[in-house]
Amino acid sequence: MATKLTRAEFHVLLALQHGTRHGYGVMQDVETMSEGRLRLGPGTLYTAIKRLAAAGLIAECEADAERRRCYRLTRKGKAVAEDEARQMSDLVRIARKRGLLPSPSGT
Amino acid sequence: MTPERFYAALMAFYPKAFRDAYGNDVLEAFHELRRTDRRPPIAFWRFVLGDLLRSVCHEQIDECMRGQRRYVLRWLAVCALGIIGTGLASSLVTRGFEYLYHPYLEGLQFAPWSYGALLGAGLGLAQIAVLRLRLRASLAWVIASAASTALGFHLAALVAGAIGPIGCGVAIGAIVGSCQWMLARTRVHRPAWPVMATAASLPVAIVLWDSLIQRALAGMNPVAIDVQARTIAGAQYGTAISVLVRGLQQPHAPADVAFEFAAMAVSGLTIGAITARQLAGGHRASQAGR
Numbered sequence: 001m002a003t004k005l006t007r008a009e010f011h012v013l014l015a016l017q018h019g020t021r022h023g024y025g026v027m028q029d030v031e032t033m034s035e036g037r038l039r040l041g042p043g044t045l046y047t048a049i050k051r052l053a054a055a056g057l058i059a060e061c062e063a064d065a066e067r068r069r070c071y072r073l074t075r076k077g078k079a080v081a082e083d084e085a086r087q088m089s090d091l092v093r094i095a096r097k098r099g100l101l102p103s104p105s106g107t
Numbered sequence: 108m109t110p111e112r113f114y115a116a117l118m119a120f121y122p123k124a125f126r127d128a129y130g131n132d133v134l135e136a137f138h139e140l141r142r143t144d145r146r147p148p149i150a151f152w153r154f155v156l157g158d159l160l161r162s163v164c165h166e167q168i169d170e171c172m173r174g175q176r177r178y179v180l181r182w183l184a185v186c187a188l189g190i191i192g193t194g195l196a197s198s199l200v201t202r203g204f205e206y207l208y209h210p211y212l213e214g215l216q217f218a219p220w221s222y223g224a225l226l227g228a229g230l231g232l233a234q235i236a237v238l239r240l241r242l243r244a245s246l247a248w249v250i251a252s253a254a255s256t257a258l259g260f261h262l263a264a265l266v267a268g269a270i271g272p273i274g275c276g277v278a279i280g281a282i283v284g285s286c287q288w289m290l291a292r293t294r295v296h297r298p299a300w301p302v303m304a305t306a307a308s309l310p311v312a313i314v315l316w317d318s319l320i321q322r323a324l325a326g327m328n329p330v331a332i333d334v335q336a337r338t339i340a341g342a343q344y345g346t347a348i349s350v351l352v353r354g355l356q357q358p359h360a361p362a363d364v365a366f367e368f369a370a371m372a373v374s375g376l377t378i379g380a381i382t383a384r385q386l387a388g389g390h391r392a393s394q395a396g397r
Binding site for chain 2: 023024027039040041042043044045046047049050068069
């Protein structure tokens with residue numbers, strides 16, 4: 001994917017990391033994962049899904065028992081999510097070094 | 108009306124392609140959210156409507172930035188810029204002449220073709236941004252546009268009193284359109300539409316130009332064109348034009364100048380809008396043919 005992931009898109013990839021989900025399942029997962037700090041509305045969710053699917057980062061899979069469309073992470077999507085997470089991790093490490101965040105040991 | 112039906116009605120603001128692909132899913136997610144959400148109704152609707160507004164804007168912008176809509180937007184932009192550019196150039200010429208006035212220059216007259224050359228060059232330069240002709244062809248396009256407009260402007264000026272500014276525009280537009288078509292027919296898919304846009308936009312530009320020239324005539328008489336005898340009253344140009352002419356003739360405030368350029372931009376956009384659909388069809392066909 002040439003463009004950077006938005007916050008919502010990254011969270012959708014994270015939600016799909018644990019297996020296939022339908023749209024509303026992703027919404028719930030994102031809210032749980034972020035401890036209520038990020039709530040995706042239906043519009044934002046499907047805008048993100050559309051972009052991710054077009055970039056080949058997620059793919060549709062067979063509909064669930066209630067015939068809702070489900071999505072799964074593709075290999076490319078997993079690689080992009082890992083890369084994004086690594087970049088964030090590097091930023092956190094720099095922020096810790098500069099004293100912006102406390103170190104994990106609390107020193 | 109149920110909340111679902113209300114939400115479904117608001118979804119009409121999404122582009123059709125998005126609605127076709129994800130409309131049912133969005134509606135279903137809304138239904139599930141409404142069923143399980145514990146927030147007070149006002150907080151719920153504020154969240155849902157804010158989300159809808161953001162995603163609609165996102166999707167509409169996304170739709171405009173790609174494919175045929177992008178091409179259409181670019182064509183609209185160049186039509187507007189071409190006319191704004193000609194207006195700007197003419198303003199600079201007339202204002203520059205007033206600034207450089209010297210008694211020795213009394214009686215100096217700019218031939219109408221010089222204004223025509225500026226007008227044609229402005230439009231031609233703007234158009235090649237979309238037509239994407241190769242450099243050599245681009246130069247030829249600008250030169251042909253400038254030369255044909257100069258010729259058309261000069262000839263039309265001779266009979267301007269008889270045919271009026273709109274007649275002048277139509278005559279010049281026909282000359283420029285024919286000249287451009289001869290160049291474009293082998294290089295551009297369906298060249299008739301951009302050329303027709305030029306031909307149609309010129310009458311609008313000419314009316315504006317005529318107003319500018321008359322403004323210059325009121326001061327320094329730089330143009331050898333017998334338009335002094337004609338009035339700039341609303342009776343001749345129609346209500347909208349008379350308002351425009353008033354703004355052009357006596358710009359006492361920045362708002363007048365802003366009005367002048369806004370009017371030019373609207374003219375360009377109107378012309379672009381008339382031809383955009385057909386142009387997009389041509390673009391789609393050429394894409395499919397590749």
